[in-house]
């Protein structure tokens with residue numbers, strides 16, 4: 001029997017041999033012509049990168065992007081098949097925003113960012129973004145009604161209903177299952193959306209995907225491949241992927257049997273009311289069960305934690321700005337019908353503006369528009385050449401705090417977008433939360449931008465309107481009401497971490 005220590009030594013030796021081979025074989029695209037931004041104090045460690053990336057990006061944005069130049073940052077964490085991210089200035093992003101996945105690929109970027117080759121996380125069919133966008137667009141009215149019903153149902157059964165009673169909740173722990181529940185009701189039928197095990201698993205997909213990627217990235221790429229199958233989070237993720245396929249199988253077979261797979265009349269495919277049917281509507285003819293179930297899993301991953309983080313951050317922003325609470329509550333009371341049966345989202349203008357400001361200062365992702373260049377590309381706007389395989393991205397958070405774009409950019413101003421919309425009535429529609437523009441990249445930009453954003457926006461507004469009209473809300477920290485200033489949100493790598501020390505306190509009205 002080989003002891004564990006011997007096994008580790010063999011593993012390390014194998015790793016070194018592999019590193020040697022890979023170093024010979026792997027060619028980084030030549031990016032010497034693009035300057036590298038580093039931390040000025042010389043600490044460019046993995047830990048610094050993971051906790052202080054926002055600062056690094058802002059430095060590079062001001063120094064290079066503002067004068068029309070791209071810059072790059074080194075990715076000092078393992079498990080990445082590329083060494084650099086190239087951060088593009090605005091005009092370059094405008095140039096690529098309509099280019100397809102075949103030229104600037106979101107799919108490939110995501111494969112690298114989430115270390116998919118090592119973790120075995122599901123890939124996304126190229127077709128799924130468009131299929132989801134079209135499905136949501138065509139069904140947004142019904143989707144919104146459904147969302148509202150499910151939110152009311154969930155809040156009624158999970159929050160105290162007796163007048164004056166008080167709940168105190170950890171926000172992410174509460175909103176992840178809430179959003180899992182309402183999202184599932186839209187995406188899959190009651191066979192799955194009422195199955196507690198399915199709900200538990202879907203709530204966990206994103207945590208496992210991020211966790212597995214983080215665990216793999218603790219290792220350099222040449223070892224990551226060898227170690228990955230032994231990492232518990234990776235094993236869980238792989239098991240979940242099989243679980244999803246097993247659960248999607250009857251649905252997939254039913255769609256096939258019902259003739260919805262017919263290639264001669266694709267219109268037939270679009271008739272359904274559930275997300276799996278819209279997705280199906282956009283699949284290519286030869287889609288496999290694996291593609292289909294992976295896409296379902298990816299959609300859950302994309303939808304649940306992003307929305308949970310956004311509402312958690314927004315509620316912290318709201319409840320540390322007491323004057324906003326009154327304004328948004330009055331607006332919500334106007335929007336909810338007298339019998340409480342429905343919410344008129346068109347009336348929630350101040351809430352939309354408030355959420356946009358919250359997203360501006362604490363976006364879920366510090367950069368969006370992650371793409372891999374699939375062929376050598378020369379920018380028309382500048383002549384900059386990028387070799388095939390380069391990873392590019394857009395500095396969403398840095399643009400959002402650029403003083404040339406936003407007056408007093410570091411200050412949280414809940415009415416900022418309301419005033420901007422009043423001042424520029426002609427372009428007001430481009431300032432709403434769901435609209436992506438070059439100065440508002442929270443959902444990405446162009447034809448690969450978030451296809452679920454209008455659903456997310458309606459979900460966020462409905463949840464907040466229902467909370468504001470049903471409960472008196474406040475924050476608590478360490479068991480006491482918190483009346484201090486708005487905290488600055490921390491980031492882990494490129495993703496926001498809503499601070500867990502603030503609980504949401506709800507007093508039933």
Ligand code: HEM
Nearest residue numbers: 129302303306307368369370443444445448449450452456
């Ligand atoms: C507030 C919540 C959300 C935020 C902040 C968010 C943000 C984003 C961002 C930044 C991207 C990448 C876009 C780019 O790089 O240009 C993205 C992609 C994506 N999002 Fe969202 N998202 C949210 C909610 C949702 C929801 C609710 C769904 C589904 C119902 C969804 C589905 C997707 C999908 C499928 C993609 C991948 C696009 C593709 O396949 O090309 N997202 N999202």
